[in-house]
Amino acid sequence: MNRPVLPLLAILVALLFAASLLIGPAALGLRESLSALFGGQGGPVVLVMQEIRLPRAILGLCVGAVLGLSGAAMQGFLRNPLAEPGLIGVSSTAALGAVLSLQTGLAAAFALALPLAALAGAAVSVALVLWMAGPRGGALALILAGIAISALAGALTSLILNLSPNPFAAMEIVYWMMGSLADRSMTHVWLAVPFMAAGSLLLLATGRSLDALTVGEDAARSMGVDIRRLRLLIVIGTAAAVGASVAVAGAIGFVGLVIPHLLRPLVGGQPSRLLPAAALGGAAMVLASDIAVRVVAPDQDLKLGVLTALVGAPFFLHLLWRMRGLEA
């Protein structure tokens, strides 16, 4: 199992990042694109490269990385390969915050209202989940609290759609919830990246504790792992990273579920080695999907979240199929 997984994944991500910069509806030459990216004054090409494609590629990289990373951390903490970052309610409450800002018109009045409302939603979910799971709450309490909060946030989102007097507003909400990286600016990058970076640092710090947790909670504690601190790192790290991701890209499903599962055998199963690999793998999946939505249906505005779910759901079924085979 000593294959150089991380370097290969890093090369793949670098290639996809470059491809994301170079592929788009505006047919630009390679040399033209690169010179516009790294310099140049004004002009439509410079505008396209620096204001449209660069933020899109950066967000694709970061959103994918935090989804893969938090998925791997969540699976490691709950010792369950079917866990995903949305399990603790972060994604659905962040989406509820965003939907509220769309419905109230705040998002139209003030450009950053939507991502800020989504981040506020994520913060509320952290407070709620930690309070409901209790100070000594174990993994099961955390999952149940997360499910309850997700259900409540989902119901409130549906209620907003249900009561929406304006069909165009409802349409906008529905499209936003599908998840996309189109038409994001560097402002979105500057808003989201600090939260994603901070959350990722917290999650990357959990590697050795997650390794110990492989042999169970009691054994891990007897080896000196502080489970309460670990739980706090996982919940707050996931909320910051995934909350920021939902804030700028909407709900992009299945990356956090599929990527850790796909890469686990390649890194020898250990959670500490899976964390960085899943971050790179998630970045590769979202960058590739975001290129695909531009190439497959350039005129249709195919949503990124729709594509990742289309690819991810059959994989999930395959996973269940294999598990059934093992249990038989």
Added chain:
Amino acid sequence: MTLTLQNLTVRRSDRVAVQDVSLTVGKGEFVGLLGPNGAGKTTLLRAALGLLPHEGVSSLAVLSPAARARAAAFLPQTREIAWPVRVADVVALGRAPHPAGRAGDAAAVDRALTRMGLSDYRDRIATALSGGEQARVLIARALAQDTPLLLADEPVAGLDPAAQLRTMKVFADLANEGRSVIASIHDLGLAALHCTRLVMVERGRIVADGAPRDVLTDALLARVFDVRGFHADTPDGPVFQPLATVR
């Protein structure tokens, strides 16, 4: 002295699971913790480590988690290996409490694998092994922690006879090296044969504590375990075999 418990009491929601237990275990002792199902053996071990809220004092529970991890290793009753990891990687987890020292770590892992007869298993995927083999891997994990004290909750349950005997021998060897082992055991015969001292628990209280022949008496076995059995002294050591229930 390796472990001292003073008036340890553990309350679970509606009942007292461990009541007023005081116990001192010194170097070189291999203590068998006996008691019927539900007597409080697991609760006692977990509380001694500080994994459960308790009243009274445990010399382990007052340590910082890092210091405790270097003082005592714990083998929980629930055998769990969550991910498809190599056997050697599972065993190496036991080295986590120790300041990084690659050479010493590798030597400790090798020693633990050899002691549990797992040298040929080191590159196998742990989750693909049988239940008994996984149990041996997890014992090796606890051995690799290389602590003066080992607490093991039903270490020999589910092992084949050779592995049971080998495991008991390993624990007895640890005691001979000057360490201490406390293991909860249901097999009274194995306990009689290998332990230097037996502690019998009934409904959360210690009812007997001493040399095997003084604890496995007909009266105590009938009262606490509802069994009678066959005793003999053989060249291999004391033998006890339960034969029938009393009531």
